[in-house]
Amino acid sequence: MIRHRTLLRCLCLTLLLALGGCQMKDIDKRYFVVSAGFDYSDNPAAPYRVTLRLALPSSKVEEGGAMSVVQTADAASIAEAVRHLKSTVDKELEFGHCREFILGRKLIEKDGIDNSLQWLSRRRDIQSVSNVMVGDPDAYSVVNLKPKSERYPGNSLFLSFGNEGTEAANTVTTYLFDLYRRVYETGLDPVLPVANVFRDAYKIDRAAVLDKDKTRLFLDPDETLLFNMTAFGVDNTILVLPDKPLNIVLAATHTTSKINLKGGEDPVAVVNVSIEGFLEQSPPHLLEKDWGGLERKMGKHFSEEAERMLYKIRDAGVDPYGFGLHYLADHHNAKGRWEKWKRLYPEIRFEVRANVSIQGSGLIR
Amino acid sequence: MLEKVKEILGTPSDFTAETMDNGYAKMQICFFPGMCDMDQLKDAIIVPFSYRFDPDEFRRLLHTSIGFMKDVPPEKWVDFLLKGYVIIEYEGEVFLFRAIRRMQTKPDQTQVEASLQGPQSAFTENLDLNLTLVRNLYNIPELAVENFEPQNQSKSKIALLYDRAKRNETTLEEVRKRLRDLDSGLLLSAGQLAKKISQAKYRLFPITQITERPDRLSIHLNKGKLAVLMDGSRFAILLPVHFFDFMYAMDDHYEPSWMSRFLIGLRYVSMMLTLMLPALYISIVSYNPEVFRVQLAFTIDGSRAAVPYPSFIEVLLMLFMIEALIEASLRLPRSVGSTAATVGGLILGQAAQQAGLVSSIMIIVTSVVAISNFVIPNSTFSYFIRILKYAFVIVAVFAGLVGVVVGLFMLVVYLCNMRSFGEPYFALFQSKAGKASDKIQ
Numbered sequence: 001m002i003r004h005r006t007l008l009r010c011l012c013l014t015l016l017l018a019l020g021g022c023q024m025k026d027i028d029k030r031y032f033v034v035s036a037g038f039d040y041s042d043n044p045a046a047p048y049r050v051t052l053r054l055a056l057p058s059s060k061v062e063e064g065g066a067m068s069v070v071q072t073a074d075a076a077s078i079a080e081a082v083r084h085l086k087s088t089v090d091k092e093l094e095f096g097h098c099r100e101f102i103l104g105r106k107l108i109e110k111d112g113i114d115n116s117l118q119w120l121s122r123r124r125d126i127q128s129v130s131n132v133m134v135g136d137p138d139a140y141s142v143v144n145l146k147p148k149s150e151r152y153p154g155n156s157l158f159l160s161f162g163n164e165g166t167e168a169a170n171t172v173t174t175y176l177f178d179l180y181r182r183v184y185e186t187g188l189d190p191v192l193p194v195a196n197v198f199r200d201a202y203k204i205d206r207a208a209v210l211d212k213d214k215t216r217l218f219l220d221p222d223e224t225l226l227f228n229m230t231a232f233g234v235d236n237t238i239l240v241l242p243d244k245p246l247n248i249v250l251a252a253t254h255t256t257s258k259i260n261l262k263g264g265e266d267p268v269a270v271v272n273v274s275i276e277g278f279l280e281q282s283p284p285h286l287l288e289k290d291w292g293g294l295e296r297k298m299g300k301h302f303s304e305e306a307e308r309m310l311y312k313i314r315d316a317g318v319d320p321y322g323f324g325l326h327y328l329a330d331h332h333n334a335k336g337r338w339e340k341w342k343r344l345y346p347e348i349r350f351e352v353r354a355n356v357s358i359q360g361s362g363l364i365r
Numbered sequence: 366m367l368e369k370v371k372e373i374l375g376t377p378s379d380f381t382a383e384t385m386d387n388g389y390a391k392m393q394i395c396f397f398p399g400m401c402d403m404d405q406l407k408d409a410i411i412v413p414f415s416y417r418f419d420p421d422e423f424r425r426l427l428h429t430s431i432g433f434m435k436d437v438p439p440e441k442w443v444d445f446l447l448k449g450y451v452i453i454e455y456e457g458e459v460f461l462f463r464a465i466r467r468m469q470t471k472p473d474q475t476q477v478e479a480s481l482q483g484p485q486s487a488f489t490e491n492l493d494l495n496l497t498l499v500r501n502l503y504n505i506p507e508l509a510v511e512n513f514e515p516q517n518q519s520k521s522k523i524a525l526l527y528d529r530a531k532r533n534e535t536t537l538e539e540v541r542k543r544l545r546d547l548d549s550g551l552l553l554s555a556g557q558l559a560k561k562i563s564q565a566k567y568r569l570f571p572i573t574q575i576t577e578r579p580d581r582l583s584i585h586l587n588k589g590k591l592a593v594l595m596d597g598s599r600f601a602i603l604l605p606v607h608f609f610d611f612m613y614a615m616d617d618h619y620e621p622s623w624m625s626r627f628l629i630g631l632r633y634v635s636m637m638l639t640l641m642l643p644a645l646y647i648s649i650v651s652y653n654p655e656v657f658r659v660q661l662a663f664t665i666d667g668s669r670a671a672v673p674y675p676s677f678i679e680v681l682l683m684l685f686m687i688e689a690l691i692e693a694s695l696r697l698p699r700s701v702g703s704t705a706a707t708v709g710g711l712i713l714g715q716a717a718q719q720a721g722l723v724s725s726i727m728i729i730v731t732s733v734v735a736i737s738n739f740v741i742p743n744s745t746f747s748y749f750i751r752i753l754k755y756a757f758v759i760v761a762v763f764a765g766l767v768g769v770v771v772g773l774f775m776l777v778v779y780l781c782n783m784r785s786f787g788e789p790y791f792a793l794f795q796s797k798a799g800k801a802s803d804k805i806q
Contacts, residue, residue, distance in 0.1 A: 026676050027650045028669040032662065057666035096655025097662055127655065152663050 030094040032057070034068065034154025037139025038078060038116050039104035046074040047111065049104075050081035051143045054089065055097075055153040068153035070144050078119040095125045100157045101132045101176070102139040102195065105208075105215070112213035113183070113190070121180050128177040131161045134208045134215070136196040145197050160204050161193070169237035170225040172207040183212055186338060187324025191227075194218065209318045217316040223309045230271055230306050230352070231321050233257045239275060239356065241298050248286070250298060250358065252277035261326050267348050269323050271306070274355040275299075278362050287361055299354035310350040319345065366442075366454040367393050373443045387418050393454040396464070400449035405464040410453065427460055434461040444520070469494055473599060477744060478578050482619045487577040492522050492596035495579075499526060499594075503583040507531075515547040522596040523558070526582075531589030536605060536786050540591055555600035556745075558593065562602075569753060569776075571745045572785035574603040574610060581615055605786035609793070611746040612636070635737035640750055642737075643680045644757035644769045646730050650676040652765030664726070671721035677762045679723050683731040684758070686713050688751075691735065 032055040041049040049072060056067035071088055075081035086093055103116055120126055135142040142157075150156040159165025161173045172193040182190035194206040205221040219227055228234040229252070239250040254276040262268045279287070286294065313320065327341050367382050374380060382395035392414060396406070409432055413423050427433050435458065437445065442452055442461075449465035472486035472494065484502075488495045496510060507530045513523040523544060527537060543562045552558060559573040560566075576582060577600050582592050585603045593602040603610075612632050617625040649656050650665065657665065672679055690709035694702050714732070717723050734754070741747035753776075760768040783790035 025651065026669065027654045027662065027666050028672070030654060030666075032654075032659075032666070034659075055663060057663035057670075094654065096653070097659045099659075125655065152660060155659070158659075 025092050029091050031089050031091040033095050033098040035100040035143050036098055037102040037135055037143035038107055039139045040107040040110050041074045046076055048078050048081050049074045050078055051140045053143050099130045101130055102135040102142045104139040105134055105136045108215050114213055130176045132174050132176055132179050133193045133195045136194050141197050142195050147201055157202055160202055167236045170205040170221050187328050188322035189318045189320050191320040209320050211318050216318045226306050226309045229255050230257050230273055241301050249281040250277045251280040261330055267344055269348055269350050271352045276357050278359045295356045295358055299356040302354040303352040306352040307350050366459055369439055370395055387415050396451040400466055401464045402466045432462055437461050472498055480616050483615045484580050488599045490597050490599050495594050498579040502579050503586055513544045517550055517552055519552045524594045526592045528586050555595050555598040555602050558595055559602045570749055574606045575600045575745055578615055605788040608791050611743040614742040632740055635740040639734050639737035640754050642730050642734050644761035647677050647680055647761040648766040648769050668724040672724055679727055683723055683727055687731050687735045
């Protein structure tokens with residue numbers, strides 16, 4: 001009896017061997033997509049052009065040793081294009097490690113981001129912490145670039161964002177979950193970094209501000225820096241005070257910003273920014289002469305610049321700071337409140353209160 | 366007397382049965398020379414009977430010395446003989462003299478539960494010496510010892526130890542009952558006894574702890590718990606125990622506090638690793654490769670490219686190899702043991718990867734699993750963990766990462782449900798003596 005049972009168990013265990021033929025897709029049977037770009041193809045029958053960069057993994061990691069292939073397909077929707085791409089590769093496409101999604105500039109202008117966003121947020125293997133950006137002039141050129149310094153495919157672009165690799169002061173980082181939230185939140189508009197190819201490297205120093213669907217405004221690098229500091233309190237930035245013969249440059253190591261809405265019928269948005277840092281470039285013995293005065297002068301200059309940028313954003317009719325959300329949160333949320341805010345916003349005044357504190361003039365050697 | 370004994374025993378060649386005559390009186394004597402201490406026998410019987418013979422003195426000696434037992438029923442004679450007693454008949458009276466040969470006279474060295482700075486003496490295979498060791502460390506009048514002699518073929522003496530002031534009556538009564546009800550058959554070691562008194566055969570974790578250290582036993586008794594010692598076994602059984610007791614090495618009591626805390630943490634981490642790592646490898650490689658960092662994913666992808674079989678076959682293959690290696694080196698004599706390690710470590714590890722049979726990460730997984738398993742201080746417990754990891758492997762094959770998480774949850778539920786002689790097995794805070802629930806499992 002016992003022997004029969006043991007035999008039966010052994011038989012069951014041998015069935016495990018047959019599992020090799022089942023749907024088990026081991027890691028080596030999957031093709032890792034490392035970046036994906038969506039473009040507008042000018043063909044009304046198949047308007048979406050999907051470009052995928054697929055990693056060819058190797059067990060050795062070395063400088064410039066990243067191997068990848070780029071595949072493109074046009075279709076009537078992103079989902080169809082990806083299905084179509086599957087038939088051109090020999091392994092299962094896996095988006096689990098795809099952290100960069102590039103939306104072509106033209107696609108957003110013609111079609112908006114909604115269709116792409118739907119596909120991105122519905123697929124189960126796409127991570128919410130992926131970076132989303134605008135590709136200028138198109139997504140294909142950004143996906144297709146293979147920088148020489150890359151150690152493994154797709155890493156270079158990924159390291160450009162957040163604090164993972166470089167902490168560039170004028171790179172806006174927008175994650176997929178944040179983009180989704182900003183698209184569906186009342187009173188908060190999405191903002192996306194703009195990436196373009198510049199001499200065998202990526203240049204991501206501008207930002208696109210969108211209404212809920214399409215781009216309304218592109219910020220230039222300086223404005224993007226100001227936006228980063230005032231909206232996100234990004235650290236490790238710089239603050240420049242024009243001066244002769246040489247500009248005075250403050251390396252800001254720590255920045256915090258806080259938004260306050262004041263006034264009922266005539267609201268004023270007060271942005272409190274405090275910046276700490278040390279002087280990276282200045283004429284000799286400048287601090288000894290007038291430490292406080294220099295701090296105030298730098299603060300005033302920053303305020304003026306930031307206010308100019310804020311008015312520019314306001315005039316474009318978008319709200320990436322979430323002033324509207326602040327307003328709805330601060331005020332009793334009766335019906336018509338949002339309509340009232342939409343009337344008020346084009347007239348809102350901004351006041352940037354910058355509190356610059358200079359820690360010193362750098363190291364003394 | 367001699368006829369009666371010979372009737373039952375036959376005439377084995379290692380048995381001596383004679384009638385001695387010193388010219389004044391006769392004495393019948395029988396014993397197993399191999400089991401008796403001849404010096405004792407000579408001093409206590411032979412010398413007074415032969416060349417210093419004085420009938421009055423000899424009679425007085427037999428009746429007053431505590432070494433001699435009188436009035437033992439004839440049907441018990443053979444049992445005593447087989448334990449190393451000497452039987453004499455003098456002037457129509459039968460006396461039993463205890464002259465058992467003691468194999469061990471000093472404590473053993475610790476072998477299984479080595480300690481760096483703690484006591485180095487371990488239990489021996491002699492019950493009396495073991496009791497001495499315990500009494501030396503736990504030297505208070507409350508220490509109680511109860512003897513049990515199961516009616517089976519080995520008839521090894523079993524001693525139940527507890528602290529009378531602290532013990533839990535329900536647990537004690539239950540253990541007494543189980544010791545009394547031991548079935549027949551050979552009872553050879555403490556491990557076997559532990560298995561018999563824990564009863565349920567298919568438990569996933571041990572509910573008794575086996576130790577060779579008198580100091581561990583003393584600490585256990587001091588908590589109001591019980592210990593069982595058995596003659597002929599150099600291990601004691603501790604009960605009831607908790608899950609967390611198994612992760613203690615005795616050194617934790619003797620080393621600096623920070624270090625021992627760190628080591629305890631290390632043991633728990635190791636336990637989790639040895640339990641989960643193969644399962645995690647399968648589920649991540651086959652189901653959720655996005656859990657890795659991208660670098661690792663590409664490296665594994667690259668090194669797995671040459672592997673012909675799915676991940677779980679790879680894992681089972683390597684686990685089989687390492688288990689075989691451990692088992693082989695355990696049974697091998699010391700002199701050949703290093704050969705096994707060389708063959709296993711070098712040839713299987715490196716070559717299997719170069720031959721493309723397994724990925725390089727798998728080699729690391731296998732070694733971590735093997736080494737972490739040895740970190741667990743109790744060998745019984747580490748056996749249980751060793752077998753349990755296969756359950757996780759099977760779950761991972763069929764259900765991936767979700768299966769592993771659900772499996773871990775079920776394991777915790779199972780542990781919470783377990784009782785060791787009435788005390789909650791997974792209890793973080795140990796209950797005070799006498800407060801355990803009445804239900805005994």
